[in-house]
Each structure stands twice: as structure tokens, then as C-alpha cells.
Amino acid sequence: MGTDAKSVRAIDPQGLPKHFDAESAEKRWDGEWQSRGTYRYDPARSREETFVVDTPPPTVSGSLHIGHVFSYVHTDVLVRHQRMRGKNVFYPMGWDDNGLPTERRVQNYFHVRCDPRAAYEAGLELEPATAKLRKKPARLISRPNFIELCHRVTQMDENAFKELWRRAGLSVDWSLEYATIDQRSRHLAQLSFRDLFEKGHVYNSDAPTMWDVDYQTAIAQAEMEDRPTPGAFYRIEFGVDGSERAFTIATTRPELLPACVGVTAHPQDDRYRALFGKQAITPLFRVPVPIFPSELADPEKGSGILMVCTFGDATDVQWWRDEGLALRQLVGRNGRLSPVSFGSEAFPSRDAEAANRYYAELVGKGVAAARQGIAQLLRDPAGSASGAAAPLQGEPEPIEHAVKFYERGERPLELVPTRQWFVRLLDKKAELLAKGEQVRWHPPFMFARYRDWTENLQLDWCISRQRYFGVPLPVWYPLDREGNPDYANTLVAEREQLPVDPTLDVPKGYDASQRDQPGGFAGESDIFDTWFTSSLTPQIGSHWLLDPERHRKLFPADIRPQAHEIIRTWAFYTIAKALLHENSIPWKHAVISGWVLDPERKKMSKSVGNTSTPMPLIERYTADGARYWSASARLGSDTALDEKVFKNGKRLATKIFNAGKFVLTQSAQVHPVRDELDRAFVAKLRALVERATGSFDDFNHAQALAATESFFWSHFTDTYLELAKLRVRDDGPGAAAGRGSAVAALRLGLSVLLRLFAPFQPYVTEEVWSWAFAQETGEPTIHRAPWPGEADFAGIEPPADPDSFDVAAACYGAVNKCKADAAMSMGRELEHMAVAANRATLAKLEPVLADLLGATRCRACERRERADLEDGVFEILDPRFAP
């Protein structure tokens, strides 16, 4: 605002709509922003001027819910604020489309299954499966066909997300769109593997691994969860050489009895000390196994003595390794008991014939069925030559215990020895913790999630998956003369060769004819854990090794927004990657949103079926209304879906629209902000700007919104605007200057408030901004206008009395509170106050108050007592005169 008086042309009220039509404004402005490139990142500007967002690529598995809007709006609010602070914002959007959720969606959508052995069908066109079709067995299609369908489905899903994001007003730079399955992501993921390989951080090994028997793939520790599951303790008698019934073990997995490779108890357990060093004989199968002491055995659990099987749980694996026990793998990759032959070297038995007879009852069964089967055998070993009593002691005792599941799986995980690739992390806990501490977490207590997970990490990161839709591991294995792979001398694709598909491409030094031939090579068919790729999102944005100069400008990122339940996966792996690749942190700030809870305070999730679709909410309450609800929640705190808050947000947008209309339709010779009341208002406004800016600096957008909103309603519309009305309408002699000062302050107030609201309600603020300020300031969009600050208040004198505004507000409040018939006494009371208050301030307010008192006629107040008036006035003003 200039200091000279100038004429401001009022907007013609006739030219403005009566009501804010949010829906058309949303479509119109979204189109404008896209066509004008309002949110474009400028690669020419320096790192210091740039604000880099490591946007979460949403998992594109089909269904959108309001939780998506919630957390992404938090990010967008921060981003919009940074942009107005003058930052060159890098705000990409990615789609996490590779991996199991997509595969599962494709399987359901088309009712198909991938069969890697099937032949490719060129031009295969499938329609979404009908209910009728679903009753038939799923159609088997080739891996390339399956991947084609994955791409087709993700394309549809991505379009749906994009429509939502744009409607919700996310200020994403859509030229920076990517997918975790696209060419660049695949390239970078394979480069990442190559880099880790060169640095010695990855290895492959054939070892018992957590295995999902339905998906038939290995999974990582981070993807496991414990679920309370009903089970039962089976008490089973074991023999020892020379004694048929020497001791009783307790187990919840009797079906693994044929896989028993040892027996152990605590070394101090007097009940069993005499047994150590002897051979136990398993019942039914009569397999001799060593009895050894172990500190890990808990005398309190079960009977204190237990069988070690390959493999019932992680402790079994440890005993198996430490004691050098035999491997008797029973559960196959499909979760069924594999055929084995007792009496062989691997499965010795004192009575092989009986053992095989028993096992014939179990072979081919799933784990659960086998458990029932063996329980029956243990209870009644019909045909037992010895005629001995049943090995099962009593009836199984039902218990509920924690069982490990794949988070997306339906059956318990099994430990199955398979060859897998791992990233070595267990020896880097200290470095991982140090990097985690360098990141600033918002809210800070979220760091505890990261710390706890890192400290308790048990396994290296298993990164290979036996699935289809993902990034292939860029490796081959040389085949020896017998055609056996040499895993110790893996052929990793050269950097220049990447990206590759080892099932199609050929390693350096070989030609295609040598594929799967003795002396030739075999291509790896595994793909990466999807986190292996998505842990590179900062590098996918920066292009990393593909464009080192760009990388320097975009890495590390400024913020990583994400949900708290994936701190152990996404945040953890991203930090790990940045550490291993560049000894860096991936971002400076981790910004953690809470969850959306349903009205019963349950987490919204697809499986529970309590999700809300966002589009209808946006249509009912407008995008600005939905954003208001999102932004009202602090970071990290879970929030109930409450339509009342949406409604309030819509109401705020309406009020902004109407207040804007009023202010901008006032014409005047605009004078500098000159009068005491106006200067007092500006001082308040200035304090608000400081407050809101400080809140944003603290990543507390909710506080910034609350402060701005409260100021807007109570100070701006309810008080200042009402006080100003009387002055802008004053046609009396000498009123022009006062009117000018008032209009100048009104316009300044509107301009500042619009900008403070812009990150939260981008549509209505843009709409009002466009009426006059866009042209006056030369900033065509409010979203690139400068964040309010000292420049807005330059040349405006502070008020003579810092409390003037409050006095005026109190007087106005008092006038509203009491009634016109008290006007005479008001005058007296004010005079009384003036003695103690600032006489000069009051003198300036007097004309205003006189106007007010003259103008106010409130019939409702007429019933009020004179005493109430006095009490009311003193009540309001009393704190000011308190000792």
C-alpha cells in the first residue's frame, strides 16, 4: 500500500455472485493453475531457495478413502505456505503400483492367476470378471500377460487418485509424476542394488526364511505381524534309550513331530539334567534325537522340556544352527507336508516301516489338517506293534497365543529354507540410530517408533520376492557343468547395462544361447520387495546417479510426510538406503500424520469396511471445507471423521467470500492507515501474522489455522468490520479522511487474512484475490503471493495505546450487550473509564461510539436492567484496571 492517497475503484457488487459456487470455482481454478503452471518447480533456482517434498506415493490398490485426503492435505498446507514464503517448491506425485496389492487387485478384478509357465498370448483383452465368471476357477495367464493387466489396472487407479488430488487442491507439480514400476524407478532400484552389491551390503543365502504359503514368497521382518490365534498345548511322551516313556514335552505344533531334530531343557532344570547327552526317541516315528541343555529353554513354560523341529519358530532356527542339528524340512513352499521317507539318511528311524505308515496319514496335508491328523495318531496309534498306550497325555489344552502372519496374509507364516537376497542391516544399528536422530520428527515423539524398531531389529532385510509385478533383481548365476547355479559368483548387471530383465537380457560375457545350459547362466526370476524401490523415493525425485547435478539440488529432501504405521518400513528403509548409498540422511524433517477414525473411534480400514469415500464429502462440504477438517488436526494425532467440522470449514469459506465482497465493494480516497482504531487493528493483525508464521515454523499448521480463524471471526468480521461500517458510511463533513483510513485498513486486513488462509482454503481465497488484489499487486495468483510480513505493515504507525483495539472491541461489545435505552448511561460510564484508561484513545473512539450508540436499537435488550449494564461493562474492562 502506498503512502499517498489514491482512489480505489470499488468492485461493482452486481458483478459478483450472491453465493460462493464452490464446485464451479474448484473446477475453474484447478484448470487455471494447471494451465498457468502455478505449481511448477524451477530447476534453475538454487538449493537454498528450494523446498523439496518426498511425497508418499500412494499404494494404488483401487479404493480411495478420506484418510488419503486427510494426510495429503497436511502436506499440501505446509507446501503452500513454503511456496508463499518464496520457496521454489519441488512437490512430485508418485504412484506405488508395483507389488502385491496390485497383483491381488488384478487377480480379483479379472479373476486370473499368473502361471509363469504359460505361454504369452499376444493381444489378450480381458473384461472385468462377472459374478458368474468368478464361480469358475481362475484363468491362468502368462507372466507377461499378467504384468500387462497390472499396468492396465494401475492406470485406471492412478487416474482416480489424480482426479481426487486435483479436486482436493493439492498443489502438486504434475510434470513430476512417476510410478514405482516405471522405467526410471526400475533403473534406480537396480542401480541401488548394484551400488549395495559393490559396497558389500547385500548377500544371498539359503536359510530358513519367513514364508507365506499362500503368496508363496519370502517376506521381511517389517511385513510380519503377530495375531492372537487359538491353539492348544499337546503333551506328548518321548522315550529315551532303554525307556519308552521318559519325559513329556508340550507343543502347540504336534504336526512337526516328524521334523523333530532335538530335545532341550534348561541346564539348571533338575527334572531333566540326567537326560542331557542321551538320545531321545520320538513317539510314532521313533527317530533318535539328541537331548541338550539350553539357556533359552524356559522351565516355566509348558513342561520345561521341548522338542526342536525344523522349523517351528525362530528359536528352533537358532538351536538348529548352534547345535548343528539335522535338517528335516517337512513343510513345503505350498504349506503342505512334503513326501519324505523314514529309514533314509535324512530321516532315520528305529522303526521305519511304522514311521512311514504313520506319515502316510499326514503327507500332502496342509499344516492345520496335519495337526488334526497327528493328534488322532497320538491319541490312538492304531496298529502300533508295541501295543503301548497313546503318547498323547490327556486332551490338548486350548490356549490363545501370538502367531506370526504376513500383514496381508491369511495363514500363519512358516519357516522354509529358501535362497533369498538380503541387505545387511543388523551390524549397522548404531549408524541407523544416529541418522534417525539427525532427522527432525514432527511430532518429536514419533522418533521413538523409529528408535524402538531399529534397536529391536532381529533380521537382515530380505529383499527378494517370488512374485511377478515388480522390479527384477538384476542378477544371473553361472551354471556349472552339471547345470547347477553357482550362487557364490553372482553375475550382477553392469551399471551401463541397467535396467535389465534377467529373464530376457543376457549377462556380460555370455550370449543368449547359453541361457539355462550347463556352463552357461541362469537368470534370476525374483523381484524386489516393493520397499526396496519405494525406499528410494527421494532419489527417484532427484534422479540420483542418472543426473548428479539435479541430485545435488534435490537431495536430501526437506520433508518426508507419512503415516506412523509405516515408520518401521518406509521411513526406516529410506533412512537405511541413504545411509548405505551416501552416508546421508534422506530428508531433514519427517512429518507424521495421524489416522482418521470412524465415529466409533476405530481406525478406518478397508478390511473393517468403515471407510468413507472422499468425493461425496468434498461435493457436500466443498474442497475448502474438507481441507479445513484435515488441517484442523495436529500432526501425529488421530482424528475422528466429523462432518460438523467439514460443515464449519464450508461456513468459513462462505464467510471469507462475503467479507471479501463487503471490503472490496467499498470505494474511497484511500488514505494511509491513519486513525487510532485502524492502527490498533493493524497492530493486532501484525501480531496474528507473527503468531501464524511461528506456528508454521513449528510445523503446527493447526495452530496457525485456529489463530487465523479466531482472529477472522471475532476481530475482523464481528468487530472491526462492524465498527468500520459506521465510518465508511459517514457522509458528514470531514468524514472522507476517516473513511479512507478505514478502507485502507480493511483492504490490508482482507489481503493479509486471505493470504494466511490461502494454504488452507486455496479455492475461496483465490477467488476473492482475483477480484482486485491480483491486478493491484501484480500477483496473478494468491498462491504465489508473498506470505504476509513486515512489508505489508511498512509505514503504518503503531497505535498510541496498544490496547485501543481491545477497548474499542469491549465498548462495541458492551453496546451490543446492553441496549439503546442505556445509551445515556454509557456516555457516563465511558467518561468514568477514561480517567483510568488512556484519555486520548477514548477521545478518538468517542465519535465512533457516539455513532454506535445512536445507531444501535436493540429491542431485545430493553428488558435488561440498568445494573446488568454496569456490571457488564465493568466485567469487560475490569482486568485492565486490576492492580
Add this chain to the structure above:
RNA sequence: AGGCACGUAGCUCAGUGGGAGAGCACCACCUUGACACGGUGGGGGUCGGCGGUUCAAUCCCGCCCGUGCCUACCA
């Protein structure tokens, strides 16, 4: 079982070492010229409980209760 967070009006939530707040809902009143998608006024709370520190505690400390989440828990 450990860790973290939360517990404030009927609901959703702010907030602070010194007067207990907002919005919605409810009640009464007002079609005033930006706005009835509005305005004015009102009722309603031992700030989860018990101790402690302090002149003073809803706020700081301890214990307990309740809720949610994260870890751990397959003999």
C-alpha cells in the same frame, strides 16, 4: 509384559503455573444494506482419580484407572 500418546462442556477438539475456552448441538431473540451457508444473547464442565511440589496446579512430579497405537510374546 514394555514403550509412546491421549483422557477438558452432550459431540469434535483448542489451551495455559494465577480469571476454564471454541465450533457444533440445545434454548431465546433478530429477515440490519457482505453474509439466514447469517447475527445477538443464554444454559451447560469438581479439566479421569488420588497424592506431592508451589503463596497458587487443569497445566509440573509420582502412583492408579481408562482408551488407542507401537514393540515383544508360536515350546
